[in-house]
Amino acid sequence: MKRIQVVAAIIVRDGGQGRQVFATQRGYGDWKDWWEFPGGKIEAGESPETALAREIREELATEITVGSCIGTIEYDYPAFHLSMRCYRCTVASGKLELLEHENAAWLTKESLCTVRWLPADLTILDAVEALL
Secondary structure, eight states, X not given: OEEEEEEEEEEEEEETTEEXXXXXXXXSSTTTTOEEOOEEEOOTTOOHHHXXXXXXXXXXXXXEXXXXXXXXXXXXXXXXXXXXXXXXXXXXXEOOOOSSOSEEEEEOTTTGGGXXXXXXXXXXXXXXXXXX
């Protein structure tokens, strides 16, 4: 089975409704309209942290500070095995502009499960909830 290694940003902020996490909605492909934590593939020679900063720059026109890894998801989709390292992040500069996604939201602990998460992302929600 094909194996894909990716990284995901768990971008956290303190908002008016308490601590929140940033989620994005896919605008293309087989999983269009499903929600995920933003990120992408690690390119040859990149560290996971460097890849994540680059992906967020490319997808959201934002600079982030990449913090600690909060978990690695291993998930079998029908066509491939996904290995996704998830990092706690904060916005360093920029406004999280949607360049590839169709929608985004800042979710609280109470609203975290109100969106339809991609199956792999669903498996890290307990760790994300602990950050909120």
